[in-house]
Amino acid sequence: MARDGAIYVCQSCGGVHSKWAGQCPSCGAWNTLVEEQQASRPPGALAPTKSARSRSGLTFETLDVETPAPPRIVTGVSEFDRVCGGGVVPGSAMLLAGDPGVGKSTLLLQVSAQASLHGAKVAYISGEEAIEQVRARAQRMGLAHAPVQLAAETSLRAVIDGLKADAFDLVVIDSIQTLWSDQLEAAPGSVTQVRAAAGELVRLAKKKRVAVILVGHVTKDGQIAGPRVVEHMVDAVLAFEGERGYPFRILRGAKNRFGATDEIGVFEMGDVGLREVSNPSALFLNDTGERAAGAAVFAGLEGSRPVLVEFQALVAPSAYGTPRRAVVGWDTGRLAMVLAVLEARCGMSFGDKDVYLNVAGGLRITEPAADLAAAAALASSFADKPLPQDCVVFGEVSLSGDIRAVSRMDARAKEAAKLGFTSALAPRLAEEALAMKVYGVTRLSEAVDRIARGDFDGGA
Ligand code: TYD
Ligand code: MG
Numbered sequence: 269m270a271r272d273g274a275i276y277v278c279q280s281c282g283g284v285h286s287k288w289a290g291q292c293p294s295c296g297a298w299n300t301l302v303e304e305q306q307a308s309r310p311p312g313a314l315a316p317t318k319s320a321r322s323r324s325g326l327t328f329e330t331l332d333v334e335t336p337a338p339p340r341i342v343t344g345v346s347e348f349d350r351v352c353g354g355g356v357v358p359g360s361a362m363l364l365a366g367d368p369g370v371g372k373s374t375l376l377l378q379v380s381a382q383a384s385l386h387g388a389k390v391a392y393i394s395g396e397e398a399i400e401q402v403r404a405r406a407q408r409m410g411l412a413h414a415p416v417q418l419a420a421e422t423s424l425r426a427v428i429d430g431l432k433a434d435a436f437d438l439v440v441i442d443s444i445q446t447l448w449s450d451q452l453e454a455a456p457g458s459v460t461q462v463r464a465a466a467g468e469l470v471r472l473a474k475k476k477r478v479a480v481i482l483v484g485h486v487t488k489d490g491q492i493a494g495p496r497v498v499e500h501m502v503d504a505v506l507a508f509e510g511e512r513g514y515p516f517r518i519l520r521g522a523k524n525r526f527g528a529t530d531e532i533g534v535f536e537m538g539d540v541g542l543r544e545v546s547n548p549s550a551l552f553l554n555d556t557g558e559r560a561a562g563a564a565v566f567a568g569l570e571g572s573r574p575v576l577v578e579f580q581a582l583v584a585p586s587a588y589g590t591p592r593r594a595v596v597g598w599d600t601g602r603l604a605m606v607l608a609v610l611e612a613r614c615g616m617s618f619g620d621k622d623v624y625l626n627v628a629g630g631l632r633i634t635e636p637a638a639d640l641a642a643a644a645a646l647a648s649s650f651a652d653k654p655l656p657q658d659c660v661v662f663g664e665v666s667l668s669g670d671i672r673a674v675s676r677m678d679a680r681a682k683e684a685a686k687l688g689f690t691s692a693l694a695p696r697l698a699e700e701a702l703a704m705k706v707y708g709v710t711r712l713s714e715a716v717d718r719i720a721r722g723d724f725d726g727g728a
Contacts, residue, residue: 274304278292280459341356347546354527360504361480365508372508374537374542375519376481379440385415390416392417393430394421441481466501482498516534528571564648566660579661581625583618597628640694659724670711674695692704693715707724
C-alpha cells in the first residue's frame with residue numbers, strides 16, 4: 269500500500285499509480301516510477317464549484333479579443349527561423365532533438381551568433397564542450413566576432429542563478445542531459461534530472477520572457493532521452509536529422525505552439541559549419557547523367573515549399589526463398605501497399621523479386637502524393653524502361669488502383685518547370701490545371717502500361 273499522499277509517477281509516460289512497480293503498468297517502461305507527494309485533492313472530494321472559483325478570483329474572458337501575433341526574435345538563419353514559424357518567440361521554450369553528431373551544436377552556435385549580430389542578447393551555455401572548444405569552432409566558422417556570451421556549466425543551480433541575474437533574449441542550453449541538480453539523488457542525464465532541469469528552465473523562460481532552446485540527444489530507439497517528458501513541457505520541438513554519408517541536414521518541426529509543423533529547413537554540413545540551402549530541389553537532383561531505369565523524380569511538398577527528389581527502385585530476381593524488401597527514406601508499410609496494388613491491379617508479380625527503394629539525398633518523404641512516383645520507379649525498373657528525362661511524377665494511389673489528385677499541383681509543376689522539367693506523369697485532373705504537358709492517368713495500370721511501352725512523346 270502506498271504511504272499517505274504518495275503517488276508514483278512514470279517518468280516516461282507520466283502515468284500516475286498508487287503502488288510502486290518495477291515496470292510502468294501504462295507504458296511498459298522499466299524503472300521509471302518515482303514517488304511524489306500528491307498535491308491535488310482526490311477527484312470529487314471537496315472540489316470547488318465553478319462559481320466558487322470565480323468568486324475566489326478566477327476571471328473568465330471571451331475568445332473574441334484581438335490578440336497581436338507574438339513578437340519574434342529573428343535570428344537571421346532563415347531556414348531555422350522559417351521552421352520556428354518566423355523566428356523564436358520570447359518567453360518560449362524549444363527542444364532541438366537529434367542524434368549525437370548530427371550538428372545540433374553547430375546549428376545553435378550559428379543561430380546564437382547570427383541572433384547576437386542582429387541585436388539580441390544571447391547566452392550559449394555548454395555542458396558538453398569546454399569554452400575553448402566552442403570558441404575554436406566559432407573561429408573556424410568565422411563567427412568569433414559575434415557578441416555571444418559563452419559559459420561552460422553543468423550545475424542547474426548555477427545556470428538558473430546566472431540567467432536570473434541577467435536579461436537575455438535568447439538562451440541556448442547544450443545539452444539538457446548534461447545539467448544536473450544536486451538536490452536530486454538521480455544521476456545526471458536520468459529522466460528525473462532531465463525533467464527537473466527542463467521544468468526549471470521552462471519556468472524561467474516564461475517568467476523572464478527569455479527564449480530558451482534546449483538541446484536533447486535522441487536515444488537509439490528514436491526517443492528523446494528523458495523520454496517524452498521534455499517534449500510535453502516545451503512549446504516547440506524541432507528534430508534535426510541527417511542520413512549518415514550525406515552532407516544534408518533537415519530541420520523539421522515536430523510540435524510548434526507558434527507555427528506550422530510541416531515546414532522543413534535544409535542545410536548542408538561543410539568545412540565551415542552549416543550552409544543554408546534555400547533551393548533544396550537543385551541539391552537533391554544534383555545529377556548530370558541520363559536518368560536510369562528505376563528512377564522517377566517526385567514533385568513533392570515539404571511544408572509550404574515544393575521539393576523535387578528522385579525515387580530510385582531496383583527490382584531484381586531473388587536469390588533466396590524469402591524476397592527482400594528494403595527501403596530508405598520512405599515508409600515500409602507504404603511500399604508494401606504500392607507493391608500489393610501493382611500485383612493486384614496491374615498484373616505484376618514481385619513474389620520472386622527483391623525490391624529496393626531509395627529516396628536520393630537522404631530526405632525522408634511522408635506525403636501520400638509520392639505513391640505514384642514510387643510505383644513509377646518500381647514499374648520502370650521492372651520493365652527496364654527509363655522514364656523521360658524531363659518528366660516529374662506525383663499522385664496518390666488508392667487500394668483500388670485509382671490515382672487521386674493531390675494538393676497544390678500547380679506549385680509542384682512550377683518548381684519542376686523552374687528546374688527544367690517539361691512534363692508530368694500525374695492525376696488526370698492535373699491535365700487542365702497545369703501549364704506543362706501532363707500524361708494524365710486515372711488508374712495505376714495506365715501509368716504502368718505507359719512506362720512499359722515507353723509511350724511518352726505523344727502526350728495523353
Ligand atoms: P556537432 O554540432 O558537434 O553535433 P551534435 O551537437 O549534434 O552532437 O557536429 C558534429 C559533426 O559535425 C562532427 O562530425 C563534425 C561535423 N562538422 C563539420 O563537418 N563541419 C563543421 O564546420 C563543424 C563545426 C562540424
Ligand atoms: Mg553537441
